[in-house]
Amino acid sequence: MLRKRPEKPIHFLDLGSGRNVRVNLLAEKHPEKRFVSVDAQTRHTVNLQNLEHHRKDAMNYLKEQPDNSIRIINADFSIRSIRSMKHFDVEGNYIPAEKKLFEEIHRVLKKPGSFFLTTMDTEIPLMKKLLHAAGFSVNVKPINELLLPNKRLLTYSETLANATPKELENIYRLKAIAK
Ligand SMILES: C[S@@+](CC[C@H](N)C(=O)[O-])C[C@H]1O[C@@H](n2cnc3c(N)ncnc32)[C@H](O)[C@@H]1O
Secondary structure, three states: OOOOOOOOOOOEEEEOOOOOHHHHHHHHHOOOOOEEEEEOOOOOOOOOOOEEEEEOOHHHHHHOOOOOOEEEEEEEOOHHHOOOOOOEOOOOOEOOOHHHHHHHHHHHEEEEEEEEEEEEHHHHHHHHHHHHHOOEEEEEEEHHHHOOHHHHHHHOOHHHHOOOHHHHOOEEEEEEEEO
């Protein structure tokens, strides 16, 4: 019987990757590591051996992944759009859309593993609360502090590149650690 060779574990998964700007740069820089991008709308022809793109709903992609299997998950300006789950439980209580998503991200991350999230300042309190509830510890930094030249690849996204200095003042990056 033919046995399928086990796939290399995913090092970096970008959810709502848009035009794949960040993930392309990272995959080029680290040819030995496996990168995956997922976006519900965009289609990409990828020329790098270590990068694959799925045109798919983020939650559906995560559900197919085994527990403790991914080292880093990233989401730049995409969490609020990824709304593939119910907003009310059976008793009619409001459930923030991100709750299930963060629980699923926690499940698939290796322990320790990191989930990076870039978002606006107004979102931070809710995101922090939901990330803690899902089992993460959370650090928050203003993006201006992170946009140093030597850290550029880790903080780069197309939306960030197009933001004005004024807009950058309101953008924050969360690092959520799963242990
Ligand atoms: C504001 S764009 C951000 C793109 C990129 N991450 C950046 O920083 O420039 C949000 C992206 O999330 C994607 N998206 C929206 N809902 C999604 C879902 N349910 N699953 C996966 N991607 C989704 C959209 O197609 C879009 O490309």
